[in-house]
Amino acid sequence: MMDRRNLLSGLAAVAAGWPVRSWAATPTRFRVESQRLALRHTWTTTMSSSTHRDVIYFLLSRGAHSGIGEGAPIARYGESADQAQKLSGEIGAVLNDGADLMQYRKIVGQLHQRIPGQWALKSALDIAIHDWVGQVLDVPLYKLLGLDPLATPLTTFSIGIDTPEVTRQKVKEAEAYPVLKIKVGLKTDEATIDAVRSVTKKPLRVDANEGWKSKDEAVEKINWLEKQGVAFVEQPLPAHMLEEMNYVRKRVHIPVIADEASLHPADIPKLAPYFDGVNMKLDKCGGILEALRMIEMAKALGLKTMLGCMVSSSVAITAAAHLSPLVDYADLDGNLLISNDPYVGVTVEAGKLILPSGPGLGLKPRAA
C-alpha cells in the first residue's frame, strides 16, 4: 500500500509533468531536462568556439531517494538534447516499477542495449542511478566503488585557444591551479605557448585536439613543446590516423595520449600499440560502468590513464572525480569554466580533487 508521503510525492510529480510509471508499486519517476551553462570565457578549441554549452540532466526518483546525472551531448556523434528528450519511452521501458535499481549493473546494461548511440544521455542515466544507489545505501560513490578518496590526482585547468593577450590573462586567473592544460592545434601554437611561458613556469600539458594534420608537423610541434616544458601531448593527429603515430612516437620523447580516438572500451586494445595512454570521458563512453571498463582495460594493457570531461556542471564533474583515484591524470575542470553551476560537489584545493563525503555523488544545491 502506498504511504501518504509517496502519494503526495506522486501527486507532486504529476503536477510537475513527470511520467509516473505506476500507482501500484513504488513508482520510479524520471525526467530529462536541458540546461544551458554559461562559459566564463568564450571557449575555443580546434573544433569550435562558443559562449555557452547545453547539457542534459537526468533526474530520477524512487521512494524517499532521488538521483541526478548529467551528460553533454556531442553533435559530432549525432547527439542533441532534443533527441535525448524523445527517448523517455525507451527509458521508461527499462526503469519500470518492477525494475530493481539496486541491480544497477543489469539496469544500466539494459539501457545500453535498448538505446543506440546517445552516449551523453546514457551517461546521465548511469550517473543518476549510481547517485540514487549511493543515497539508498548511504555511502558516497567512491566508497560504493571501493576507492580511496585521498588518492585523487591533481586536475589540470584548461586554457582555451585565444589571443596572446587573453591567454596571458587566463593563465594569471588560473593561479590557483598548479598544472595547466593548454589547447593548441592551430597556426598560432607557438604564440600561444610563448604567451603562457611569459607569465608562468608551471608544468604544462598540451591538447592538440587532432589539429596537426601530418605526422611531420606533429613531430616538429611535439619536440618544440618538449623544450617548453610540456609533460605530454593529447591527440596530436586526427583520430583515424593510427599508423602515423608509430612514426611520431619513434621521433618524440614525451608521452602521447589518445583522446578523440578513445571513445569506448573496444577502442582501447586498438589504441594500445600506438599511444602511451588514453583519455576517457563519461559523456563519450556512456557513464561510470563503461568508464571503469575502459580504465581497467587500459591498465591491463600497460597504458597510462586519464579522466577528462566536457564543459559541464558539478554533476558530471563530481561523478568523474569519484573515479579519479583509479587514474594517473585528471582533467576535470569543466565546472570551473562556467559561471552558473547549479550545484556544489567536488572542489579543488591546490589542484587536488577533493571529493564530497555525502551519499551518492554528494552534491548540494549552490547557494544563490
Ligand code: MG
Ligand atoms: Mg582532449
